[in-house]
Amino acid sequence: MDISRSHFSVDRHHKLCLLAAFKKAVSLWNPEFKDLHQKDAHEFLTSVLDQMRCLGQQLQVLASSIGSTYSCPVEGHLVFKMQNTRTCKSCGAESTREEEFTHLSLDLVPAHGTVQQMLEHYLIETELDFTCECGATTSGQRSSFINLPRVLVLHLKRFRFSPTLELTKDNDPVVLSRDLVVPSSQGGGCYSLVSTINHIGGTVTSGHYISDGVDPDVGQEDPTDRWFTYNDAVVTETSGASVCERRERFSYILFYTRRD
Known part of the structure; x- marks a missing residue:
């Protein structure tokens, strides 16, 4: 939030301090980002989103204690559910599993x-090696958005x-x-x-x-x-x-x- 509020600031030193503090906070959770070596942007983004989600419940309790409310921006904007369906190519038996993604x-x-x-x-459906109860070893697996x-x-x-x-x-x-x-x-x-x-x-x-x-x-x-x-x-x-x-x-x- 501090970084967002300083978006239009002309104080470069203040902005650098905020970015350094942000990187330090991320590295406390994931020490991989503690040093100054080149890192993968996707891994960094995933780590940040995971941290924000994990802090959600704690911040809700904190907000409630001061008469306010908090909703996690990751949960509210980025999280969605996928359904993975596995179908036996022989007997047609299906099994489904839901999973959350950001x-x-x-x-x-x-x-x-x-x-x-x-x-x-x-x-699209892909072929999967899986031993079904009917004895068949080939199934098809496909993913679909639930929301x-x-x-x-x-x-x-x-x-x-x-x-x-x-x-x-x-x-x-x-x-x-x-x-x-x-x-x-x-x-x-x-x-x-x-x-x-x-x-x-x-x-x-x-x-x-x-x-x-x-x-x-x-x-x-x-x-x-x-x-x-x-x-x-x-x-x-x-x-x-x-x-x-x-x-x-x-x-x-x-x-x-x-x-x-």
């Missing part, structure tokens, strides 16, 4: 695959292990979908791209993170399509169309907001 990790689709295609690929979040976070799997178990980066281009249609058992939802986190660099051991985000004061239908690129302390004005064109090979985490 984001989805998607495999890249070769040859300029779109984000919409990547999401659809995540939801939809207000903000959908998609992590693109650009870092993967090669056949020789060497960690490599995949720089294949991804067509960034400005609009996304997501189905669920409670009805589908339409989403708009509002931010990207990008890894600039060709290897897993080097690189630089920059972020792009839509101007929160400009609506999605505004013809100016004004975005900003955040490159450390350098902030430049850009457009959503330019972001989608320039980030095809570097996009790593995408943020979509649901349109009511």
